[in-house]
Amino acid sequence: MPPIQIFLDPQSLAHAAAALFQEKAANAIAQRGVFTVALAGGSTPRMTYSLLAAEPYRSHIEWAKIHFFWGDERCVPPDHPDSNYRMALDALLSHIPVVPGQVHRMQGENPDAARAAAAYEIEIRAVFGAVDLPKFDLVLLGLGPDGHTLSLFPGTAALGEHKALVVANWVEKFKTWRITMTARLVNHAACILFQVEGEDKASPLREVLYGAHEPGKYPAQLTRPAKGECYWFIDQRAAALLPALNEP
Ligand code: 6PG
Numbered sequence: 001m002p003p004i005q006i007f008l009d010p011q012s013l014a015h016a017a018a019a020l021f022q023e024k025a026a027n028a029i030a031q032r033g034v035f036t037v038a039l040a041g042g043s044t045p046r047m048t049y050s051l052l053a054a055e056p057y058r059s060h061i062e063w064a065k066i067h068f069f070w071g072d073e074r075c076v077p078p079d080h081p082d083s084n085y086r087m088a089l090d091a092l093l094s095h096i097p098v099v100p101g102q103v104h105r106m107q108g109e110n111p112d113a114a115r116a117a118a119a120y121e122i123e124i125r126a127v128f129g130a131v132d133l134p135k136f137d138l139v140l141l142g143l144g145p146d147g148h149t150l151s152l153f154p155g156t157a158a159l160g161e162h163k164a165l166v167v168a169n170w171v172e173k174f175k176t177w178r179i180t181m182t183a184r185l186v187n188h189a190a191c192i193l194f195q196v197e198g199e200d201k202a203s204p205l206r207e208v209l210y211g212a213h214e215p216g217k218y219p220a221q222l223t224r225p226a227k228g229e230c231y232w233f234i235d236q237r238a239a240a241l242l243p244a245l246n247e248p
Pocket of ligand 1: 040042071141143
């Protein structure tokens with residue numbers, strides 16, 4: 001499958017993402033009896049999650065064999081409108097037969113973001129066992145209009161984290177802490193899928209994919225999986241500034 005795919009509209013992009021989720025889940029469960037996925041936050045993936053919660057996907061995925069994680073979380077309670085957990089709960093998790101102990105929520109409500117990040121790293125390691133670097137089967141990501149992904153924002157400390165799996169990251173422009181997986185952890189995943197939609201992503205997307213390597217300015221450039229697959233599912237609006245795929 002080509003790494004960069006452009007879709008006519010968000011609906012066809014979401015169906016392709018749901019199909020990839022279903023394929024990766026089936027393969028992982030067939031091979032190891034379990035599927036580990038890190039969900040993206042924001043708004044773009046909501047449609048994909050809603051599709052997965054309905055037919056034809058819902059009854060063709062072995063939900064009880066999936067461990068759900070989040071790539072990042074805002075420092076808010078789980079019922080807050082900004083919570084990435086709440087978005088996935090509303091769109092997907094409340095509609096499928098998940099195993100409660102297999103839904104691994106970041107503690108956004110913890111006033112000590114660093115403690116919450118450390119606790120999440122322990123929770124990840126408890127699921128993956130005694131490995132130095134856990135390998136997620138699938139990590140879903142988005143792209144912000146400033147070139148961020150996860151909660152790895154331009155110019156923030158987490159960009160330089162090369163040891164931890166999960167950190168608290170101060171985001172000056174929002175005057176808030178975030179909890180985020182690090183590039184080190186995400187880049188070890190078997191498969192990364194970016195879902196990017198909207199004209200406000202056209203410029204950062206071009207820089208991330210075809211611009212100079214400036215991860216401090218465009219943190220999404222940090223996602224360069226060592227051995228895994230990395231796919232970019234993009235709608236036509238976000239692809240508007242990309243060179244035609246057949247251009248030299
Ligand atoms: C978050 C996400 C973030 C998101 C991008 C794109 O917590 O907001 O993790 O990285 O994926 O900001 O967001 P949209 O999909 O809403 O454009």
